[in-house]
Amino acid sequence: MEQTLSSLHPDCPDWQRLGPTPTDAAVRAQATAVATEEDERREKWSHGFTRRRLLAGGLGVGVAAVADQLVTTRISWAAPGAASTGTLVVIFLRGGMDGLSVLVPADDPQLLKARPGIAVRGASLIGFGRDFGLHPAMAPLTPLITSGRLAAVPAVSTPDLTRSHFQAQDCLERGGAARSSVQSGWLDRVIAQLGPGTTFRGLGIGARMTRSLLGPTNPVMLTSLKDFGVKGIDGVAPQTLKALETLYTGLDHPLGVQGLAALQASAKAQSYQQAIQTEPKDRGYPEGEFGSSLATLATLIRNKAGVRVAAVDLGGWDMHTDIGNVDGGDLTRTLKTVAEGLAAFTAELGPELENTTVVTMSEFGRRVEQNGNSGADHGHGGVTLVLGGRVKGGVHGKWEGLESKVLDQGDVPGTNDYRDVLSDVVMGRLGLSSAQASKVFPGWKAKSLGIMT
Incomplete structure (x- = not known):
């Protein structure tokens, strides 16, 4: 007598008959086995039956039907409904932005x-207080400037003078001194202090996981909403999703709850994507990965997906040659991308901007003196921008000028420690106490710069 499909076990060579593709068939076969062999299932879980073991067991796919980004996250904490104090967005401008x-x-x-x-002359600047002005390419941010929602801190640096991109970025993203023993990222420790939240509570957007998010809280990494879902073909994916839910339902194991919530999160992501009627460029975002990343993030925040912290990268700031002037050049073009992206992002957030704060940071600034190639080499003190809700606009922090006696080996000195800037933001935006902030930045007692209201 021919064996019925419903009784097929995944170890049976006929398991592929359960679906139109190997992926769908494998998931459904495993779901059938799990549903019919309760005792065996619990025994497997008690000995660490994980997705990796499932993949190593010969099916080759199984839970890998979940989008690649979901698979690689090890599934974030997935406790829905936790209270939120808003969203902190950190944009790392990699390469050493010329703060001057x-x-x-x-x-x-x-x-x-x-x-x-290469100096930007005063007549071209956007007035910003304390005898400072902003580069004219920042003009798209004028609404934030006039409403007092854009702040800047000059002479921001790590505590150690290094002109190595790797060392300076590593120091910033770990949230310690260069020789600190702390290994997790500072944003990972922020998430830990905030406690459980939705699957999207810690989010990295782009092609690489930023160092600041690395750690035990397992943030989600995605490139786009449309790729964050369950793979399958039309008319088949819902059946496969149900099989996956069977795998994750009723399990006396953390992944039982977390896996089910992650699947539900992927379904939500697809609904967010389907509701979007226009491309990012049609909503004012610059073309490219940076604009697309901000557009994806704005969609999640507006839909109240529970994003607590998010990280976005933009490279291209290592301008040893041809920085240019206000009429063109590498710096003007790249700054325009940042300003247009942030202008579109904050406009799309609408009322949610009050619950969102954005920080831009770079590993160091450039030297005060231009080099022989109309550029500027690696320096020390740079500039951090903070914008959005609860931000007190204007220039903050200590500034001692550019006289030779002030400079540090020809560089802007690091008179404002980056941990003071970030501590201000995480306490003012996310409601962390000073004791919690000291756990985010171990060994550092923060001094407020007055950036947040």
């Missing part, structure tokens, strides 16, 4: 002398 061309001490004689070919 972004937040400019207007017509500073030392700056004009050191940079005869």
Whole structure:
């Protein structure tokens, strides 16, 4: 007598008859086995039956039907409904942004002398207080400037003078001094202090996992909402999803709850994506990965997906040659991308901007003196921008000028420690106490710079 499909076990060579593709058939076969062999299932889980073991067992797919991004996250904590104090977005501008061309001490004689070919002149600047001005490419952010929702801190740095991209980025993203023993990322420790939340509570958007999110809280990494879901063909995916839910339902194991919630999160992500009627560029975002990442993040925040912290990267700031001027050049083009992206992002958030704060950071600034190639080499103190809800606009922190006696080996000195800036933000935006902030930045007692209201 021919064996019925419903009784097929995944170890049986006929298991592939359960679905139109090997992926769907494998998931359904495993779901059938799990549903009919309760005792065996519990025994497997008690000995660490994980997705990896399932894949190693010969099926080759199984829970891998979940989108690649979900598989690689090890599934974030997935406790829905936790209270939220808003969202912190960290944008890492990799390469060492030239702070002296972004937040400019207007017509500073030392700056004009050191940079005869690349200094941004006062007449071109957007007035910003304390004798500073912003590069004119930042004009798309004028609504935030006039409403007092854009702040800047000059001379921000790590505690150690290093001109190595790797060392400086590693220090910033770990949230310690260069020789600190702490290994997890500072955003991972922020998530831990905030406690359980939705699957999307810690989020990295882009092609690489940022160092600041690495750690035991297992944030989600995605490139786009449309790829964050269950794979299958039309008319088959819902059946496969039901089989996956069978695998994760009623299990006396953390992954039982977390896996089911992650599947539900993927379904939500698909619903968010389907509701979008226009492409990012049609909503004002610049073309490219940066604009697409901000558009994806705005969609999640507006739909109240529970994003607590999110990280986005934008490279291209290592400008040793041809920085350019206000009429063109590498810096003007890249700053325009940032400003247009942030303008579109904050506009799309609408009322949710009040619950969202954005921080831009870079591993170091550039040297005060321009080099022989109309660029600037690796320096020390740079500029951090903070914008959005609860931000107190204007220039904050200590600034001592650019006289030779002030400079640190020809660099802007690090008079404002980056941990003071970030501590201000995590306490003001996310409601962390000073004791919690000290766990995010071990060994550091923060001094408020007054960035947040």
